[in-house]
Amino acid sequence: MVPANNTLKIQHVLQEKEWVDPMTNDDYRALTPLIYDHINPYAEFPIDLDNRLAI
Known part of the structure; x- marks a missing residue:
């Protein structure tokens, strides 16, 4: 698996x-969304059951 560009x-x-030297704990905590931004933590996938997929 190739790491994401942000990683x-x-x-x-x-x-x-x-x-690195001037970074605080808050700075490190702020990095997390950059790494995990593509993940949906709530497993919600909106589905429109009124429309068919064009297959």
């Missing part, structure tokens, strides 16, 4: 000391 960007930034 690669975060890894690159976290390797640089000038970016």
Whole structure:
């Protein structure tokens, strides 16, 4: 599995000391949506049962 583009960007930034040193716990917490933004945590998938899929 290839990491998402956001994951690669975060890894690159976290390797640089000038970016990591000033980071606080809130900064690390703010990174989480970048990594997991594509995940639907509530497993809600809206379905319109009045329309058929074009197959």
